[in-house]
Amino acid sequence: xxxxxxxxxxxxxxxxxxxxxxxxxxxxxxxxxxxxxxxxxxxxxxxxxxxxxxxxxxxxxxxxxxxxxxxxxxxxxxxxxxxxxxxxxxxxxxxxxxxxxxxxxxxxxxxxxxxxxxxxxxxxxxxxxxxxxxxxxxxxxxxxxxxxxxxxxxxxxxxxxxxx
Amino acid sequence: xxxxxxxxxxxxxxxxxxxxxxxxxxxxxxxxxxxxxxxxxxxxxxxxxxxxxxxxxxxxxxxxxxxxxxxxxxxxxxxxxxxxxxxxxxxxxxxxxxxx
Numbered sequence: 001x002x003x004x005x006x007x008x009x010x011x012x013x014x015x016x017x018x019x020x021x022x023x024x025x026x027x028x029x030x031x032x033x034x035x036x037x038x039x040x041x042x043x044x045x046x047x048x049x050x051x052x053x054x055x056x057x058x059x060x061x062x063x064x065x066x067x068x069x070x071x072x073x074x075x076x077x078x079x080x081x082x083x084x085x086x087x088x089x090x091x092x093x094x095x096x097x098x099x100x101x102x103x104x105x106x107x108x109x110x111x112x113x114x115x116x117x118x119x120x121x122x123x124x125x126x127x128x129x130x131x132x133x134x135x136x137x138x139x140x141x142x143x144x145x146x147x148x149x150x151x152x153x154x155x156x157x158x159x160x161x162x163x164x
Numbered sequence: 165x166x167x168x169x170x171x172x173x174x175x176x177x178x179x180x181x182x183x184x185x186x187x188x189x190x191x192x193x194x195x196x197x198x199x200x201x202x203x204x205x206x207x208x209x210x211x212x213x214x215x216x217x218x219x220x221x222x223x224x225x226x227x228x229x230x231x232x233x234x235x236x237x238x239x240x241x242x243x244x245x246x247x248x249x250x251x252x253x254x255x256x257x258x259x260x261x262x263x264x
Contacts, residue, residue: 004165004166005166005170008166008170012170012174015174015178016174016177016178016181019177019178019181019182019201020181022181022185022194022197022198022201023181023182023184023185023188023189023194023198023201028191028193028194031193031194031197032193032197035197035200035201038178038201038204039200039204042204042207042208045171045208045211046208046211049171049211049212049214049215050215051211051214051215051223051226053223054211054223054226054227057227057230058207058230061230061234062200062204062230062233065234066200066233066234066237069237069238069241070193070196070197070237070241073193073241073244073245074193076245077193077244077245077248077254089187089188090188092187093184093187093188094184094187094188096187097180097183097184097187097188098180098184100180100183101176101177101179101180101183104176104179104180105173105176105177107176108169108172108173108175108176109169109172109173111168111169111172113167113168113169113216114168114216114217124218124220125220125223129220130220130223130224130227132220133220133221133223133224134224134227137221137224138224138228141228142228145228145231145232148231148232148235149231149234149235151235152234152235152236152238152239153238155238155239155242156238156239156241156242157242159239159242159243159245159246160242160245160246162249
């Protein structure tokens with residue numbers, strides 16, 4: 001096996017295991033902690049793929065902010081009742097999802113890689129390059145994203161407010 | 165360098181695990197976490213293609229996906245809190261009050 005493949009397969013194996021733990025743990029807190037691990041592993045993949053800025057943002061925003069939010073809600077609600085074990089839907093859901101997964105893997109296997117994988121320049125994926133794209137070609141979506149976040153903040157406050 | 169298809173298949177597997185979570189779990193918080201997992205699988209695909217095509221657009225799109233995912237998580241969790249306050253449950257099969 002070629003040397004660069006070994007870290008890939010180790011990380012991929014860990015990612016699949018932690019993703020499975022997110023879904024199949026019965027305790028919500030354990031699911032959330034597995035999700036933190038999975039997001040961290042995906043951030044490592046981003047860094048391996050010459051996207052260090054996005055990888056750091058992934059750790060900061062996802063593994064940091066969003067997961068703290070999840071854990072805070074779990075703590076606030078403290079859902080004591082464990083959900084019921086497998087019902088009929090369990091088998092329907094699993095079979096349907098596995099069919100979808102088989103189709104996805106078939107499509108992905110057939111994808112032809114681009115003929116000339118672009119050589120990574122020293123700047124590729126750096127904050128400079130990302131900012132240059134973000135503030136020239138994508139400046140309108142960037143502003144719309146800020147409005148979206150504002151709307152989300154206001155919406156969350158209104159929704160979670162206790163009714164008088 | 166790791167071939168493109170390895171990354172794509174990994175991303176497909178993680179996405180499928182997320183779909184399984186949405187379909188079989190009966191806990192709103194875990195369903196929301198499975199959705200985050202699916203979004204991240206797609207993000208991985210974007211980053212892989214950005215790397216192999218040598219263009220920055222994929223990374224910019226991932227940036228926007230993160231912003232939308234943050235907004236989605238915030239609003240989703242607020243809705244979960246509001247529902248839990250009314251019904252004292254997180255089971256989506258209990259929530260049938262819009263069903264005819």
